[in-house]
Amino acid sequence: MSDKLSLYIMTDTHFLSPKMWEEGGSITNREKGDQIAIKSTPFILRSFFKKIIEDNETEYVLITGDLINNGDKQSHLDFIEELKALTAVGKKVLVTCATHDYAGLGDDENIFHAVYYTKDGCEKAERVYKTELPELYFDYGHKYADSVDNESGSYSVPLPNGLRLIAIYDNGNGRSHCGLFDEGFVWLENEIKKANSNNETVFLAVHHPVIPPWPVYSDVVNFEMFGGYERLRKIMCENGVKVIFTGHTHVQGIKKYTDNAGRSFYDITTSALPSAAGKMRKVVFDKENNTCSVESIGIDTIEGFDTKGLSARDYIYSLNFSGLLEKSLPLIKTDWEEFVENASHVVNVDILKKHPHISKTVLKHFSKMKMTLPAMFAKKVGGITKDEMTKLKNTLVKDTAFGVLSHVFSGNAPFTPDTPEYKVITGCIIRAGKWLKCFNVDIDKLVPGEETALETVKHFLYNTRTGDDNSIIIDLEK
Ligand SMILES: [Fe+2]
Numbered sequence: 001m002s003d004k005l006s007l008y009i010m011t012d013t014h015f016l017s018p019k020m021w022e023e024g025g026s027i028t029n030r031e032k033g034d035q036i037a038i039k040s041t042p043f044i045l046r047s048f049f050k051k052i053i054e055d056n057e058t059e060y061v062l063i064t065g066d067l068i069n070n071g072d073k074q075s076h077l078d079f080i081e082e083l084k085a086l087t088a089v090g091k092k093v094l095v096t097c098a099t100h101d102y103a104g105l106g107d108d109e110n111i112f113h114a115v116y117y118t119k120d121g122c123e124k125a126e127r128v129y130k131t132e133l134p135e136l137y138f139d140y141g142h143k144y145a146d147s148v149d150n151e152s153g154s155y156s157v158p159l160p161n162g163l164r165l166i167a168i169y170d171n172g173n174g175r176s177h178c179g180l181f182d183e184g185f186v187w188l189e190n191e192i193k194k195a196n197s198n199n200e201t202v203f204l205a206v207h208h209p210v211i212p213p214w215p216v217y218s219d220v221v222n223f224e225m226f227g228g229y230e231r232l233r234k235i236m237c238e239n240g241v242k243v244i245f246t247g248h249t250h251v252q253g254i255k256k257y258t259d260n261a262g263r264s265f266y267d268i269t270t271s272a273l274p275s276a277a278g279k280m281r282k283v284v285f286d287k288e289n290n291t292c293s294v295e296s297i298g299i300d301t302i303e304g305f306d307t308k309g310l311s312a313r314d315y316i317y318s319l320n321f322s323g324l325l326e327k328s329l330p331l332i333k334t335d336w337e338e339f340v341e342n343a344s345h346v347v348n349v350d351i352l353k354k355h356p357h358i359s360k361t362v363l364k365h366f367s368k369m370k371m372t373l374p375a376m377f378a379k380k381v382g383g384i385t386k387d388e389m390t391k392l393k394n395t396l397v398k399d400t401a402f403g404v405l406s407h408v409f410s411g412n413a414p415f416t417p418d419t420p421e422y423k424v425i426t427g428c429i430i431r432a433g434k435w436l437k438c439f440n441v442d443i444d445k446l447v448p449g450e451e452t453a454l455e456t457v458k459h460f461l462y463n464t465r466t467g468d469d470n471s472i473i474i475d476l477e478k
């Protein structure tokens with residue numbers, strides 16, 4: 001038997017059955033400015049599955065929730081049909097579900113509705129209840145388990161080479177608490193302890209994040225974190241669990257948490273499959289070296305779907321909030337109404353509608369603005385050299401802004417401390433902070449949480465985390 005066990009991990013597939021929509025304004029508007037390309041989700045899924053099928057050496061596939069988009073029955077049934085392409089060639093598929101996988105009952109906080117998208121509206125569709133999900137996906141979870149937490153649906157699976165996966169179903173109310181309750185935590189901790197006493201290496205998978213993509217995330221939307229994440233961190237640190245795979249944020253990230261006693265683990269969160277950043281992880285547990293290596297694999301094309309000649313990334317990006325804005329900027333000159341319409345899917349456009357002439361002028365200037373202007377403001381504190389100033393003459397502010405925005409979900413933003421863009425942006429913040437102080441305004445108080453404004457912005461300029469959001473080799477002994 002090989003010393004290595006590999007598996008593919010993907011998340012947030014947000015599958016929408018082609019039987020659940022007809023072409024028209026309703027589905028098109030739903031897709032615009034979202035982070036996922038809903039119409040093409042079946043084709044994106046198949047394009048990734050094709051890569052998995054080509055890999056004869058990898059037997060396992062793990063999908064961590066938001067399997068479908070709206071909690072409707074038809075999408076689940078068709079998603080399960082898609083999974084059969086993997087099982088037919090001998091792959092073992094393990095899934096957990098999350099809030100997009102069921103519709104709210106009215107007595108919880110889940111906001112998703114099972115709908116059919118008509119040409120210009122929505123009709124109610126048959127929905128799936130949260131409690132039905134573990135049974136619906138029995139062949140893709142509980143079938144392989146030797147222990148199940150009946151309340152949450154979480155399950156524990158023995159794998160080859162002394163490995164054990166504990167797949168956690170998010171339990172809770174569908175929004176402000178998506179995690180485990182006391183009973184689930186007790187089951188989880190017992191399972192980990194039992195595995196440890198059998199000398200098994202445990203890794204976990206759950207939908208919601210245990211470490212936020214950036215600190216400001218948990219300060220602003222703490223309810224988006226795994227419900228009970230502090231307790232889960234403690235359990236992982238105390239019991240030597242080194243890795244958890246998560247999703248939900250749609251952000252590609254690898255983060256490390258270290259507790260006060262110096263014990264640590266990694267939260268490897270993967271971008272949504274049908275997003276511009278869409279990638280799956282290939283994870284290899286190496287028994288001999290006691291390591292877990294992670295790499296990321298994307299697709300170049302969406303096979304079978306007409307992207308009008310665009311690559312998978314460019315097509316999906318053109319629908320994302322950042323891409324839609326970037327693509328729409330030239331419309332300011334040619335079709336103001338269309339620009340406002342597109343922008344309305346991303347930002348509040350009241351001011352654009354109220355003051356079209358001023359807005360148009362400001363946006364036209366912004367589109368042409370060179371980085372030399374903010375660089376003048378930031379020059380002294382930013383330490384910008386003459387050569388860098390020359391380079392900035394050819395750099396537009398808008399391109400720098402979209403350079404940041406387009407990496408919010410894909411990770412590994414490009415403006416490392418040695419780049420002139422980094423110096424300009426951080427210099428502007430330092431300078432603005434000093435300037436605002438004259439008016440008794442503390443710039444750091446304008447940003448939620450413990451970090452300063454400068455620290456917060458840096459997370460979005462380059463990888464301040466583990467250095468690479470796409471790959472890592474983790475020593476499981478440390
Ligand atoms: Fe999602």
Ligand SMILES: [Fe+2]
Pocket residue numbers: 066098099100207247248249
């Ligand atoms: Fe989610």
